[in-house]
Amino acid sequence: YTDWMWTSFVVFSVSQSTMLAVGAIYYMLFTGVPGTATYYATIMTIYTWVAKGAWFALGYPYDFVVVPVWIPSAMLLDLSYWATRRNKHAAILIGGTMVGLSLPLFNMVNLLLVRDPLEVAFKYPRPTLPAYMTPIEPQVGKFYNSFVALGSGVGAVLTVPMAALGAKLNTW
Numbered sequence: 001y002t003d004w005m006w007t008s009f010v011v012f013s014v015s016q017s018t019m020l021a022v023g024a025i026y027y028m029l030f031t032g033v034p035g036t037a038t039y040y041a042t043i044m045t046i047y048t049w050v051a052k053g054a055w056f057a058l059g060y061p062y063d064f065v066v067v068p069v070w071i072p073s074a075m076l077l078d079l080s081y082w083a084t085r086r087n088k089h090a091a092i093l094i095g096g097t098m099v100g101l102s103l104p105l106f107n108m109v110n111l112l113l114v115r116d117p118l119e120v121a122f123k124y125p126r127p128t129l130p131a132y133m134t135p136i137e138p139q140v141g142k143f144y145n146s147f148v149a150l151g152s153g154v155g156a157v158l159t160v161p162m163a164a165l166g167a168k169l170n171t172w
Contacts, residue, residue: 009104009108009111016068017099017100019044020044020070020074020099020103021095021099024040024041024074024077025077025092028077028081028091034085035078037074037075038074040074041070041073044068045067045068045070045071048065049067051065052064052065066110066114068103069106069107072102072106073098073102074099076099077095080094080098081095
């Protein structure tokens with residue numbers, strides 16, 4: 001592993017664990033259904049498979065998008081919620097901890113099976129887009145000396161202070 005691989009693994013582990021734990025616990029606490037986290041993780045997995053298929057259809061290699069392993073961690077979250085139904089704070093603490101500890105482990109095994117992303121990036125250069133999909137260069141700074149642009153910018157900046165001042169004057 002190189003430094004960038006370890007950094008990206010840590011960043012993705014934290015973000016995906018948080019996304020699963022917060023989203024699933026939110027749904028579980030409002031619905032009260034113990035299997036909600038697994039359902040939520042299954043939906044996220046399906047969405048990622050759809051994204052993987054879309055990138056593959058654009059000409060990228062099959063393992064360009066790695067599908068995270070959310071479902072086993074979500075099952076642990078459901079299990080902890082079921083075991084601590086009476087105490088929602090315990091469900092959040094225990095379930096969140098189980099997700100935070102298990103999801104990086106499952107994803108580490110998942111990532112070991114994927115080719116080196118740098119090797120993939122150099123072996124498969126980005127496909128050329130057709131003419132109708134080629135981005136148009138943005139016209140940044142073209143109207144910097146326009147009085148209309150200057151006036152609208154000043155108006156946008158001064159709107160909030162003037163509204164606050166008007167509300168203050170209106171209370172007298």
